[in-house]
Amino acid sequence: MVALQAVSGAAFLDQLINGLTIGMVYVLLAAGLSIIFGVMDVINFAHGELLALGAYLGVAITTAGIGNFWIALLVAPLAVAVLGGALERLTIRPLYGRDPLYHILLTFGLVLIFVDAIELVWGTQPLRPIDTGVLSGTISILGFQKTLYSYFVILMGSVVAGGAWLMLERTRFGLVVRAGSMDRDMVRHLGIDIDRYYTLVFAFGAFLAAFGGVVLAGRQSVGPGMGGSVIIPAFIVVVLGGLGSFRGAVVGGLLVGVVQVLVQWQVPFLEGLVVFLLMIGVLLVRPQGLFGSPEWHDPGEGGELLTAAGSGVLSGRQRRLIGGGVVALLAIAPLGIGVLYGSYAVNTIIVDILIWGLFALSLDLVMGYTGLVSLGHVLFYGLGAYATVLFALYLVPSIWLALLAGILVASLIAWVVGYLSIRVSGVYFAMITLAFAELFASLALKMPSLRRQFNPAISSLGLPTVPPLTNGEDGIGSGGFYYLLDSGPEFGDVALLGEIHLYYYVIVALVVGSYLVSRRLIDAPFGSVLQAIRESEQRASFLGYDTTMYKRRAFVVSGALAGLAGGLRATQNLGRASPGFLDWLLSGEVIVMTLLGGMGTLYGPMVGAAGYLSLEELLLSNGIEQWQGVLGIVFVLFVLFVPRGIVSIPALVQARTTAQSDAPPEDDSTEVKD
Known part of the structure; x- marks a missing residue:
């Protein structure tokens, strides 16, 4: 018995050291995130790619014979720090004073650029x-x-983290940084170039991330998905500890590392679930994190959310005519198959645009009109897909009832998530929706393991066992049930509408109908209240509106439309759903489409979806493998220079033309003196 206890104690200590090792990597990554947010109010989604870049540079230095591990541990982080400083000056600095949403959007565009750049240089x-x-x-x-x-x-992680804390708390540099985080204008009035300090802070955060990358590269192989795999745990760490809290990043990093390893050791089928539940619990009970507000941070209210509403040059009647023309073109598009283009153009490209346009429209209801940034909106998209497939597979093989089931399930979960999440706002709302989405994504992967664990106990009680619901990474399918649509009418021996074409018209009708319903909601008093909440929730509350209730209702409607989009995607995918439908990067892509087109307009996000997917198709058809990087560059340029989206470009051109025509002519005459 004593020997057994000794072995168990040694095994526990072994796992504890493993957890502290992984946790220290999280500390290095999360510390940089917390410092950047605490000082600059910037949520940097590209932070994980900075870690990956540091790891790749470390491998390159050692394999090329330039130096050993110790040289890589110094040179690679310094190189990434220089790059981080340049990124701050060129991309992030112009966004100071805007709503923090734009920092999230910009850094997501940088993620696309970094991922493709890394694959271009080092391969896949x-x-x-x-x-x-x-x-x-x-x-x-x-x-x-x-x-x-x-x-x-x-x-080493302890030394670096301790040194960073001493620098921020005990040096003149740290004093200026802390003062600038609380009142930037006051520091400027004292004659201090606070912008230069911000550049150094961002560079230092990049240094910590790259340092963690080199350290991690000494433990495991380095691959293209490395940055994406660590950024979510890093956000869990900073949320647990408190956004902007350096102490919280240290404690949270070690806590998450230890919890992950111990859960994997003792209850492996719960691995990946516990940390998300922990994050959600902390956000619900104590949104500011375990350590409360950051030690030296006063975020203020943020800048204005730049929507595209009212920025068009067309009248309402002109927009309706254009909309009717677009619908007419969609209606006759299948008639051109085999004459003007192949079936791929209609049954794949246009259908993709319609489904993604509906998904972007659903997000616009909460982001563009209510001011709620949902980073986990893919949750309702994925649930709609799974519910649609499972209903057709196990209950009734009807596409109509299956799609309705997807809408209802997505609406129900949106109500639950909204009920729990709406009580927090701003960045915390974005983080809690992301946590819910990741929780369900992890659950979809773990479902086969959970079935193996619990089905024997359920069976012993005489109850029916749980059937396969997700099949893990393989996904689950119903055998292409969209063919259950009745074929179209026939004239003689010629079918006027084939099954595929009829399915196409179903999608067109559902997307157009969803847009019309959404437009009716926004034009009603309900929509006016949502826009009032976006402009100033406090003012809307003073006018007597229950802002929480209105936001929850908007969230449920948005979730229902996203569920419909997911169900349509599953039917297009031959009646299959997989964990890829719950990938958090899809939330980022639909946010890109929404801003790219012009949020706050309903039709703008649909235009953005068309532009995004058309550019993607153009790049792929021309053999450009790094198409995501090109899209990232385009998106970053839009965030910087056209923040109101594509639909605002005519107004910008008109304003520029009017300004030039109204400018007084230059006097080129010269006075001749005798």
Whole structure:
């Protein structure tokens, strides 16, 4: 018994060291995120790619014979820090004073650029871990052996984190940074160039991320998805500890690392679920995190959310005529198959645009009209897809009832998530919706494991066991049930509408109908209240409106439309749904489309979806493999220079033309003196 306890204690200590090792990497990543947010109010979604870039540079330095692990540990983070400073000056600095949403959007565009740039330089195959030399050896402590590198990571991470804290709290640089985070204008009036300090802060955050990347590359292989795999845990860390809190980043990083390892060790089928539940619980009970408000941060109210409403040059009648013309073109599009273009143009490209346009429209209801940034909106899209497929597979094989089931399930979950989430606002709302989406995505992957764990117990009670619901990574399908649509009418022996074409018209009708219903809601008093909440929730509340109720209702309607979009995508995908429908990057893409077209207009996001997917198709058809990077560049330019989206471009051109025509003519005459 004593020997067994000793072995268990040694095993626990072994797992604890593993957790502290991983947690220290999270500390390095989350500390940079917290510092940047605490000082600059910037949520940097590209932070994970900075870690990945540091890892790749570290591998390149060691494999090219330029230096060893120690050289890589210094040079790679410094190089990424220089890049981070340049990014701050060129892209982030112009956005100061705008709503924090634009920082999220901009850095998501940077993610697309970094991912493709890394693949362009280093390829898509994983690279071997960095040779850590003498640190790869083992050392025996308390009766069990552990690699020396694990202790090195814990020690080095502690030194770097401690040094960062001392720099922020005990140096003149830290004093200026803390003062600037509380009152930027006051620091400027004292004659201090606070913008230069902000550049240094962003560069320092990039340094910490890249340092963590090199450290991580000494433990595992380096691959293209490395940045995306760590950014979500990093956000969990900063939310748990408190956005902007350096102490919170340290404690949260170690806590998440240890919890992940212990759960994987003892209850592996719950791995990936516990940390999201922990994040949601903290946000609901204590939105400011375990350590409360940041130690030196006063965010203020943020800038204006620049919507495209009212920025057009067309009258309402002209817009209706154009809309009717677009619908007419969609109606006759199948008639051109085999004459003007192939079936791919209609059954794939146009259908993709319609479905993504509906998804973007659903997001616009909460983001463009209510001012709620939902980073987890893909949750309702994915649930709509799964519910549609499961209903047709296990209940009634009817596309109409299956789509209705998808809408109802997405609406129900949207009500639950909205009921819990609407009580927080701003960045915290964005984070809690992301947490819910990641929780369901992890659950979709873990469902087969959960079935294996609980079905025997359920069966022993004489109850029916749980059937396959997701099939994990393989996804689940109903066998292409969209063919259950009746064929179209016939004239003689010629079918006027084939099954595929009839399905196309179903999508057109549902998308157009959804737009008309949404337009009716926005034009009603309900929509006016939503826009009042977006402009000033406090003012709307003073006028007697229950703003929480209105936001929840808008969230449910938005979730229902997203569920319909997901159901249509599943039917187009031969009646299959997979965890890819719940990938958080899809939320980022639909936000890109919404801003690209012009949020706050309903039709703008649909235009943005058409532009985004058309550009993607153009790049792919021309053999450009780095199409995501090109889209990222286009999106970053739009965020910087055309924040109101594509639909605002005619107004910008008209304003520029009017300004030039109204300018007084230059006097080129010269006075001749005798």
